[in-house]
Amino acid sequence: MSSSTEPLQHNPWRDEGVRGPLLALCPLLVIATSTVNALGLAMASTAVLVASQICMAAIRPFGTDQTRLTAYMLVVAGCTTAVMLVIQAFAFDLYEEIAVFIPLLAGTCIALARREPATDPQSIGRALVGGLLGGCGFSVALLALGAVREIVGHGTLCAGMDALFGAAVAPLQLRFVDSGLLLAALPPGALFTAGLLIAARNAVVYRS
């Protein structure tokens, strides 16, 4: 495992930055059946990561080593609930679709914190960068998964984006074929797709 105590030296492609979160993301893989769901989850997880990192940096002077992980769990749970309320208020249609899975973000972030210095950021600025980078790793993995599953499973790309950004973006939808391979849209399809994506990434990284 590469040393990741310095978030600024993170290369989300080469080191564990993508693969680690991808495994931590397992509970979220299931719902990433389309680009819009994946994008919603990616934005939510980035928001939770950034907010929880900033909170942890802010309360750092008052924490002790014994309280840090418990405090992080508390903060992550709070941030996840807040993000859930915000999604509900501003993208209700998307919320209906992914509601059951948003609380799982808390587990994902805590799993991530075990290998990232997330529970102990040095300053608010660094916490922001660290959270954003971690969130980008999530987002890349989730979006790749959602896009592949939507193309293979439904034959479309970016369908239903209006649930997230309003009716103006509805024409962005691409339709390749009328029906897709059902397996890709089912939960096992998430694991197959994730495995293939990791294999593809490894093939590229280890060849160069």
Place this chain on the structure above:
Amino acid sequence: MRHLNTILRLTLLGMLVAIALAGVDMLTRSRIDTAKQRSQLQTLIDLTGDRRLAQMTGTAVPPLAVCTPAGMRLYRVVEAAARGYGGTIQLLVGIDSADRVTGVRAVRHSETPGIGDVVDIESSDWIDGFIGVPAPAASDLALTRDGGTIDAVTGATITTRAVVAAIRNSLLALNDAPSQTCSNVIEY
């Protein structure tokens, strides 16, 4: 003593998180209620095909009866529950003043994607086959393979048969209780 310190710090943090969450809740509550109401009204509009229901005031949670200010009943929306292949399928049925079905929607189901989810309007318009069914003749409601008029779907016999039975039962219950009181009023 050290433990007391830890407990105090975590309690304080817990209180801070609770206060912050109460703040977020206060800021988002009215917006969430509006969004929820709009989504429920959209379901009612889909069920009845009548856009005027968007102006409806009061609860949008079925079962309900929408009336004119004079008390003439326009629509009734009732719930039905079917035991599908993957669990309970929760349905809403809209009925107009002539006692004909105006629409059926599965609001919650866990049928197999690609097979049993024909009941979901997102996947198939099979459920629109109930439109126009007269409630007084509900006892004749059946799949074509059972001698009725609703299309049977290959591979989804359990699901579709359960949905047909659930709708038949809710319509029969409705026939037994025709004088449902008005729960909502819209200007006609």
